[in-house]
Amino acid sequence: MEKVRIGFIGVGGIAGAHLNILSKMEDVEIKAICDINPQTLKRRAEEFGVQACYEDYREMLDKEELDAVYICVPPFAHADMEERAAEKGLHMFIEKPVELRMENAIRKHEAIKKAGVIASVGYCARYLDISDKVRELLKDRTVELVLGYFMGGAPGTPWWRQRDKSGGQLVEQTTHMVDIARFFVGDVEAVNGAFVALTKPSPDWTIDNASVVTLYFESGAIGAITSACMLGQGFKTGLDLFARDFIVEFTYGGIRIREPGSPPQEIKAGVNMYYEENRAFIDAVKTGDRSLIRSPYEDAVKTLEVTLAADISARERRVVELKFKG
Numbered sequence: 001m002e003k004v005r006i007g008f009i010g011v012g013g014i015a016g017a018h019l020n021i022l023s024k025m026e027d028v029e030i031k032a033i034c035d036i037n038p039q040t041l042k043r044r045a046e047e048f049g050v051q052a053c054y055e056d057y058r059e060m061l062d063k064e065e066l067d068a069v070y071i072c073v074p075p076f077a078h079a080d081m082e083e084r085a086a087e088k089g090l091h092m093f094i095e096k097p098v099e100l101r102m103e104n105a106i107r108k109h110e111a112i113k114k115a116g117v118i119a120s121v122g123y124c125a126r127y128l129d130i131s132d133k134v135r136e137l138l139k140d141r142t143v144e145l146v147l148g149y150f151m152g153g154a155p156g157t158p159w160w161r162q163r164d165k166s167g168g169q170l171v172e173q174t175t176h177m178v179d180i181a182r183f184f185v186g187d188v189e190a191v192n193g194a195f196v197a198l199t200k201p202s203p204d205w206t207i208d209n210a211s212v213v214t215l216y217f218e219s220g221a222i223g224a225i226t227s228a229c230m231l232g233q234g235f236k237t238g239l240d241l242f243a244r245d246f247i248v249e250f251t252y253g254g255i256r257i258r259e260p261g262s263p264p265q266e267i268k269a270g271v272n273m274y275y276e277e278n279r280a281f282i283d284a285v286k287t288g289d290r291s292l293i294r295s296p297y298e299d300a301v302k303t304l305e306v307t308l309a310a311d312i313s314a315r316e317r318r319v320v321e322l323k324f325k326g
C-alpha cells in the first residue's frame with residue numbers, strides 16, 4: 001500500500017495532535033473525519049483540507065474505503081466503534097483509556113483478535129527513547145519499590161470532571177503512570193485503592209480529588225501511585241523506581257539516575273513520543289509487523305483493569321486481585 005488511508009472518529013484535542021503529525025507524513029492520506037460537534041468537524045476539515053466529513057461514525061465506516069481508523073473520543077463515548085471497525089477489517093489507533101467497563105473492553109479485545117487487525121493504544125510514553133533506557137538499566141536489577149505521581153489541575157474538557165464520562169483521574173489520566181510502571185516492572189496482580197473528595201469546585205464535579213493506589217506486582221515489587229487534580233497548577237508527573245543501590249526518576253522530559261558515590265546522571269528525552277507512536281502505527285499497518293506496536297489493545301486492557309480495580313478496592317475497602325490474562 002502506497003498511502004495508508006485513515007479515517008478519524010473524534011477530532012477534538014488529542015486528535016489535533018495526531019492530525020498534525022500524520023498530515024506531514026507522505027505515506028498517509030487523511031481520507032475522512034467524523035465528529036458529533038459540527039463546529040469542531042468544520043474547523044478540522046478546513047485545517048487539514050479534508051473533504052469527507054461525517055457526524056455519524058457508522059456512516060463514515062460504511063461509506064469510506066479506509067485502511068485504518070483513529071478513535072479519539074472521550075472514554076464514555078466508544079460505543080461499538082471498535083467492533084464495527086474490526087468487522088470491516090480496519091486497523092485501529094485508539095486513545096487511552098480504552099473503555100470504562102471491563103466487560104466492554106474484553107468484548108472489544110475479542111472482536112479485534114477475531115478480525116486479526118492491528119490495534120494500537122495511545123500510551124505514548126512507551127515510545128520514548130528514555131523508556132528504552134530505563135528498561136535497559138533495569139534488565140539486571142531487581143526493582144522493589146515504584147512511586148508514581150500525576151498531581152496537578154483538571155483538564156478543561158467538561159466531560160473530564162464527570163465520573164460517568166471520564167472514570168476519574170486515575171482511570172483517565174494517571175493511567176499513563178500505571179501503564180509505564182507495567183512497561184518497566186511487569187504485570188500487576190492486585191491493588192488496594194483509597195480515594196478522597198472532601199471539596200467540590202462546581203456541582204458537575206463528580207470525580208475524586210486525590211487517590212493513593214498500592215500496586216502488588218507479579219515480580220513481588222510494590223508500588224504506590226498517587227493522583228491529585230484539585231491543585232489548579234501543575235505539580236508533579238512521573239515515576240520513581242528503586243532497586244538496591246539504585247534510583248531512576250522518570251518523567252516525560254528525561255530521566256535522572258542516582259547511585260551512591262556518584263553525582264546524579266541526567267538523560268533528556270530525544271524523541272517526540274507522539275510522532276513515534278504514530279510512525280510505529282503507520283509502519284505496522286504498511287508492513288504487518290506487529291512488533292512495532294508497544295501498546296497493543298490487550299495490554300491496554302490490563303492497564304485499564306488496574307485502575308478500575310483500584311476503584312472497586314476503595315469502595316469496598318479491600319485488596320482486589322486482577323483477573324484479565326489476555
Ligand SMILES: NC(=O)c1ccc[n+]([C@@H]2O[C@H](COP(=O)([O-])OP(=O)(O)OC[C@H]3O[C@@H](n4cnc5c(N)ncnc54)[C@H](O)[C@@H]3O)[C@@H](O)[C@H]2O)c1
Nearest residue numbers: 010012013014035036037072073074075077095096097122
Ligand atoms: N495520549 C495522550 O497523551 C492523550 C492526551 C489527551 C487526551 N487523550 C485521550 O484522548 C481521548 C479524547 O480526549 P480529548 O482531550 O481529545 O477530548 P476532546 O473533548 O477534546 O475531544 C473529543 C472529541 O470527540 C468527539 N466525540 C464525542 N463522541 C463522539 C462520537 N460518538 N462520534 C464522533 N465524535 C465524538 C467530541 O465532539 C470531541 O470533539 C480521551 O480518552 C483522552 O484520555 C490522550
